[in-house]
Amino acid sequence: MIERIWSGRSRLYLLLLPASWLYGLISNGIRLSYQLGWRKVWRASLPVVVVGNLTAGGNGKTPVVIWLVEALQRQGVRVGVVSRGYGGKAAQYPLLLNPQTTTAEAGDEPVLIYQRTHAPVAVSPRRSDAVKALQAAGNIDLIVTDDGLQHYALARDFEIVVIDGVRRFGNGWWLPAGPMRERAARLNRVDAVIVNGGTPCANEIAMQLQPGDAINLKTGAAKPLAAFDQVVAMAGIGHPPRFFTTLKQQGITPLKELSFADHQAYSEAELRALTSAGQVLMMTEKDAVKCRAFAADNWWYLPVDAGLSAAPAAELLNRIKTLCH
Missing domain, CATH: 3.40.50 (Rossmann fold)
Incomplete structure (x- = not known):
């Protein structure tokens, strides 16, 4: 039912619009409070790249994080990953993952990223604490955050948005009447847009999930x-x-x-x-x-891997690498 509502195939979304307007008011207010300096933004001593999305539901974000980390590693960049660790409950935070860390402690996505990339991964509901833990451990050139586009308490140097190229933005409304965490105009302020499947628009990087x-x-x-x-x-x-x-x-x-x-x-x-x-x-x-x-x-x-168009992917990596200098 929720897919029908969010896709625009059902007009039941009209009943949820008051809640969506409230969601939009609150989310815009939070973003504005950081922009105006009413709330403090914490900046890491290392470059921070955010990989996130504008909509709820799977867009292929985690495969993009894995692709990005592995691609940078092949070019000699030492990458650390931070995550909120949704679905996990650790005894204490921040939690630095190791081979014995379970999904019950860290959540499924951080464990998957750690096992696939072997990069240092830290988890904390407050992402700045996870970044501090990675910085303290040393041997890191750059931080990639898995999700966190709307987590404005953490300053970022580069933003990547992943879009489901088939579903795109559905009916375009904020949660819960639609799938949007932020409206589509937010794309005008990000550094790169990766489109998973479907047909990319101008200035979007095409991606396909490739099964092994x-x-x-x-x-x-x-x-x-x-x-x-x-x-x-x-x-x-x-x-x-x-x-x-x-x-x-x-x-x-x-x-x-x-x-x-x-x-x-x-x-x-x-x-x-x-x-x-x-x-x-x-x-x-x-x-x-x-x-x-x-x-x-x-x-x-x-297993699936993110396959990006070669030339745009190379340009994206070069732009990110320059942050380390």
């Missing part, structure tokens, strides 16, 4: 998707249909498509009950980081 081989959660073995049949697909991400569409584009027609809430915690019994004998449970990598500790033999995940 499926990986077994228990053994780490890799296998091409073409080798699978009898697949039950599950996704607990911001926009589960994208995952199911990716599987179909790769020739997999799932027996069942099971959507879960973003950042949802899973139990072993809950997931084991999803498949019968001879069936495979296929999930996203973001789900997999929460399930490895109790994985069954027939559980697999599909």
Whole structure:
């Protein structure tokens, strides 16, 4: 239902407009209070790059963070990542991730980024504390924040917005009548716009999510998707249909498509009950980081990488690298 409302296919959004106007009033007031100096903005001693979005729901932000960190690492830039750690609850903050850190402590996205990039990652509800922890640890040239476009308490040197190229901005209204955290005019003030799928507009960088081989959660073995049949697909991400569409584009027609809430915690019994004998449970990598500790033999995940247009991507990296000098 919420997808129909946010996409503009249902006029029920009209009932939610008063709440949206209040949301817009509050969010604009917060932004203005920082711009006028009524609230204090903290600036790090290192350059800060924010990767965020204007809408709620999955846009492909985390794959872009991973792409950016790995691309900068290949060019010799030492990158640290900070996150709010949504979905996790640590004993104390800031939390510097290590190989034993669980998603229950740090949240799924920070653990995924840490495992994929091996970059230092720090988590804290107050992002400035996470940045301070990375600075204190040393050996960092630049900070990338996973989300936080609307977190104006942290000064930033470069802003990247990721847009779902198919859904774009839906009906264009603020939450909850529409998907917007900020209105589309905010794009005029960011440094780069990356569009995941669909058709990019002028000055937008095209991106596609590129799936690799499926990986077994228990053994780490890799296998091409073409080798699978009898697949039950599950996704607990911001926009589960994208995952199911990716599987179909790769020739997999799932027996069942099971959507879960973003950042949802899973139990072993809950997931084991999803498949019968001879069936495979296929999930996203973001789900997999929460399930490895109790994985069954027939559980697999599909990693995806952000593929950006070559020339614009190279220009973007060069612009960011100059911040380190």
